[in-house]
Amino acid sequence: MADWSRVLPGALKCKRFCLRHGWTAVTVLAVFGVVMIGLGAYTGLAPGTETVTEQRGAQTITAESNVSAVVGPKSALWAEGTRLENRPAYLLRDSPNATIDARFRVSNGEFSSVDPTFRLEYRAVRDGETIWSESSPVNATVEQNADRVAATTTVNVSAVAEKIRAREADTRKAASVRATIVLEVPYETDRYDGTLVAKFPVSVDGTAYELDPASASETRTTPVQIERPTEPNVPLVVVLLTLGTLGLLGGGAAYRVTRGPSSEAALLELERRIEHARYAEWISVGEFPTDLSQELVRLENLDDLVNLAVDANGRVIYDRERDAYAVIRRDIVYYVGDRAEVVSEWQFGKVPTQVENES
Incomplete structure (x- = not known):
């Protein structure tokens, strides 16, 4: 009985409302149902548009390198003229000169101009802070044609090692002196321009040195705003169609109640049933x-x-x-x-x- 006391009075009150305001209720519910179904159909069949930003005209500019060293006449391990490439370490006595070969390419386009340069940087570093620095250009050979854009430079690592030791002596070993070969590549393509930078740290340890290949790349795009249709809001469509269906069903139920005789006695009987259910x-x-x-x-x-x-x-x-x-x-x-x-x-x-x- 307790459950019915919650549900039944509401249904009886709805019936009472229909008896008192029959045709108004039928009209309101019918119009509500038609409007909700119309909105649901429009939302599902004619979704809106949104403005989004797309990245177009993508071009990737890349610089890749290869490190090698030619064995000199003083080597007891390799024959003179042997080329060592991309090794984890090179001996200063056997291969004092290191060569860096860099190649440049652009995807989905071509270079209008490329001007690669190398420089040798020295820095004295203490606690992560640079207290002294020096930079000097390094000669390079640039090759540029329809099929290939490349640059090559050779560095005397023995001379670099001597300068590192000299600067460490100058600082009385209060700082660590480091050497880096820096490749800068200012470029222009048919769409973009910019500069690529690749760094080659030179690490000297006694009679050997380390010089690893380096690479650099960047992707350039152009933002373009476009309008595109949005996906239908399915939950909203379901809610609108459900409300519309309930409105029409309610209007039909109200019509069934309204078309019958609505006397004062019927209303009194309904009031008594509502009170009994309460x-x-x-x-x-x-x-x-x-x-x-x-x-x-x-x-x-x-x-x-x-x-x-x-x-x-x-x-x-x-x-x-x-x-x-x-x-x-x-x-x-x-x-x-x-x-x-x-x-x-x-x-x-x-x-x-x-x-x-x-x-």
């Missing part, structure tokens, strides 16, 4: 005896009778045959119903004109 958890169905001798008191509405039952920690008895409600307290019967039928049938004697308070 207090269903306090009401039990039963029959009233007719041979009682209690005093009879009539209350105006079921709300008062239920309050009386709650105060008395009792229940309201509903007699379907007499269509009446009653609460029996000691020798008094409080009831709600039609006085003419209930009193004459129960024969409880004179009906009081007011409710008497218990002492």
Whole structure:
């Protein structure tokens, strides 16, 4: 009964509303349903557009390198003229000169101009901070044709090692002196221009040195704003169509109620059912005896009778045959119903004109 008391009054109130405002309810629900379905169809079939930024005209400019050293006449390990490429280390006595071969390319286009340069940098570093630096250009050979853009330079690493030791002596070893070969590549393509930078650290350790290949690349694009259709908002479409369907179903139900006769008696009966459903958890169905001798008191509405039952920690008895409600307290019967039928049938004697308070 408690569950029905939550659900049934709402349904009965809707029916009451339809009886009172029938054609208005039908029109409002029908229009609402049609509008929601129309909006749902439009949202699903005619999605909007959005402005997005696309990156177009992509070009990747790349610089790659190869490091090699030619063995000189003083080597006891390799024959003179042997070329050592991309080794983890080179011996200063055997291969004092290192060569860097750099190649440049651009994807989806071609160079308008390329001007690669090499320079040799020295830095004295202490605690990660540079306290002294020096830079000097290094001669390079540039080759540029339709199929190839390249640059080559050769560095005397023995001379570099001597300069590192000399500068460390000048700083009294208060700082670490480092040498780096820097490749800078200013470029222009048919779309973009810029500069690539690749660095080749030179690490000298006693009789050997390390010089690893390096590379650099960057991708350039042009942002373009375009408009494109958006994907339909499926959850919104579902909600709109559902609301539209419910509106039409509600309009159909309201029409069924409205087209029937809506008399004052029907409305009163509906009000009674609503009130009964509201207090269903306090009401039990039963029959009233007719041979009682209690005093009879009539209350105006079921709300008062239920309050009386709650105060008395009792229940309201509903007699379907007499269509009446009653609460029996000691020798008094409080009831709600039609006085003419209930009193004459129960024969409880004179009906009081007011409710008497218990002492």
